[in-house]
Amino acid sequence: MAIKEPDRIWWNPLSKDERIWVILALVWMLVSFFFMPLWHIVGAQNPPAETYRVTPEQFDRLVEGMVSKYKVGEEKGVPVVHPDPTEPVFIRASMWQWYPIVEFEKDRTYRVHLSSMDILHGFSIQPVNMNFMVFPKYDYVLKLTPTTTGEFHIVCNEFCGLGHHMMVGKIYVK
Ligand SMILES: [Cu+2]
Numbered sequence: 398m399a400i401k402e403p404d405r406i407w408w409n410p411l412s413k414d415e416r417i418w419v420i421l422a423l424v425w426m427l428v429s430f431f432f433m434p435l436w437h438i439v440g441a442q443n444p445p446a447e448t449y450r451v452t453p454e455q456f457d458r459l460v461e462g463m464v465s466k467y468k469v470g471e472e473k474g475v476p477v478v479h480p481d482p483t484e485p486v487f488i489r490a491s492m493w494q495w496y497p498i499v500e501f502e503k504d505r506t507y508r509v510h511l512s513s514m515d516i517l518h519g520f521s522i523q524p525v526n527m528n529f530m531v532f533p534k535y536d537y538v539l540k541l542t543p544t545t546t547g548e549f550h551i552v553c554n555e556f557c558g559l560g561h562h563m564m565v566g567k568i569y570v571k
Contacts, residue, residue, distance in 0.1 A: 444529065447538040456512040456536060460487040464497050472498055472567070485510055488551075488566070490518040490531045492558055495551045495566025501543045503570050509539040519554035522568065528554060543570040 411419075437443055451459075463480060470477040476497040480486045482505035489496045491514035501507060511520055513533040520529045529539060551566035 445537070445539055449536040449538070450534060451512055451536040453512070453514045453533060456487065456489065456510075457514065459485075459510070460489045460496065463487050468497075469500065477569075480507070482507055487512075488520075489514060490520065490553070490564075491515055493553070493560030493564040495553075495564065498567045498569070500569040500571060501541070503543055503546050506540060506542040509541050511537045511539065516557055517555050518557050518564070519552075521552045521554040523550045523552050525549065530555065543568075546570045 463484075463486065464476050464478055467478040467480045468476045469479045475494070477500060478497050479500040482502060486499060486507050486509045488499065488509060488511050490511065499509075511529065511531045512535060513531045515533060517533070518531040520531050521527070529537065531537065547570055549568040549570065551568060553561055553564035557564065
């Protein structure tokens with residue numbers, strides 16, 4: 398028996414099953430593609446796109462200004478503030494602390510400004526699991542409307558060095 402040369406026209410014909418899978422994959426790819434911009438318009442939880450340039454010194458002044466105006470207490474050396482909902486709120490990230498602790502009122506909308514004093518940190522509100530990035534030199538504005546009362550934690554979810562695991566902040570909603 399002689400060795401037969403393989404059939405060179407390997408792509409033809411396309412079997413029925415293969416055609417179905419190619420079409421399904423194409424349709425799903427197109428659905429995903431168009432949903433990306435669509436979610437940005439109709440989605441309920443979009444990451445905000447409002448940012449400003451700020452130096453750590455400028456941001457620190459804004460944080461301290463808010464703290465001296467709205468301080469209502471202190472926990473382990475970290476001030477607790479109860480800001481006016483009509484005014485901007487500033488939360489500062491640094492190695493390895495969230496500053497200050499903020500008290501919000503339920504169902505009021507706040508503009509929360511986030512920035513880092515040093516390196517990249519991750520702002521993760523637990524247990525609701527909302528995640529944002531905090532960059533140095535950028536003021537990142539979140540529009541936040543707490544809908545449930547209670548105690549929430551801000552966990553840093555970007556590894557930021559030795560004390561990363563201790564970088565836990567707090568938000569109270571009353
Ligand atoms: Cu961190």
